[in-house]
Amino acid sequence: MICSCVTAIGQSEPKKNIEIFEESISAALEKYYYYPGVNRNNVFIFAVNPLEQGGNNESADEASRFLKGIIKKTASGNNLKFSFADDPSIISNDTAYNLLILQIVNLETKYTGFKKNRFLGSKTLIRNIITNISVELKTSDGNINLKDIIKNTTQDEVDYDNYQQLESAGYDFTMGTPPSVSAFERIIFPVLLICVTAAATVIFFTIRSK
Numbered sequence: 001m002i003c004s005c006v007t008a009i010g011q012s013e014p015k016k017n018i019e020i021f022e023e024s025i026s027a028a029l030e031k032y033y034y035y036p037g038v039n040r041n042n043v044f045i046f047a048v049n050p051l052e053q054g055g056n057n058e059s060a061d062e063a064s065r066f067l068k069g070i071i072k073k074t075a076s077g078n079n080l081k082f083s084f085a086d087d088p089s090i091i092s093n094d095t096a097y098n099l100l101i102l103q104i105v106n107l108e109t110k111y112t113g114f115k116k117n118r119f120l121g122s123k124t125l126i127r128n129i130i131t132n133i134s135v136e137l138k139t140s141d142g143n144i145n146l147k148d149i150i151k152n153t154t155q156d157e158v159d160y161d162n163y164q165q166l167e168s169a170g171y172d173f174t175m176g177t178p179p180s181v182s183a184f185e186r187i188i189f190p191v192l193l194i195c196v197t198a199a200a201t202v203i204f205f206t207i208r209s210k
Contacts, residue, residue, distance in 0.1 A: 123160035
């Protein structure tokens with residue numbers, strides 16, 4: 001089963017990139033908390049980028065820390081008993097639990113082009129917030145063994161001059177590289193404008209001095 005979609009959001013005050021990631025992931029996690037057959041009275045054990053799948057929880061990276069923060073918030077908000085495990089393979093079979101293994105495949109911000117690109121005027125970017133997380137949901141009684149994917153792209157339009165204000169320092173996945181403005185607009189035209197202005201000034205004072 002795969003959860004995959006592209007969401008377009010309107011042009012009200014743009015949200016920060018990290019807010020969009022959080023909202024997208026939070027909504028997706030709700031599905032597993034209320035999945036049919038899951039006993040919500042049992043403890044939920046979360047493994048984020050587990051060691052057995054090549055993760056590195058000892059030096060948990062920014063994306064893992066971010067995802068764990070969302071899990072804490074949503075699990076607490078749903079009144080769940082929960083804990084984290086670096087290695088789910090060593091969980092005791094004596095415990096009744098719901099195990100959620102989340103492997104971050106990709107969290108990324110991409111600016112894929114200009115939506116508006118007026119010469120020396122307003123410019124806007126097409127912003128894409130990309131989420132891709134593989135999910136395994138298992139229960140201790142063996143009744144559920146689900147493999148799933150949280151996959152979503154949220155696309156909207158943001159102002160070129162202000163896009164960096166929507167990014168978050170310390171979270172590289174909230175940052176992207178916008179397309180370049182043409183060299184003529186960035187460099188050549190301003191230089192020509194300065195030259196023309198300087199020439200006009202010289203001519204003006206030359207005429208006045210005669």
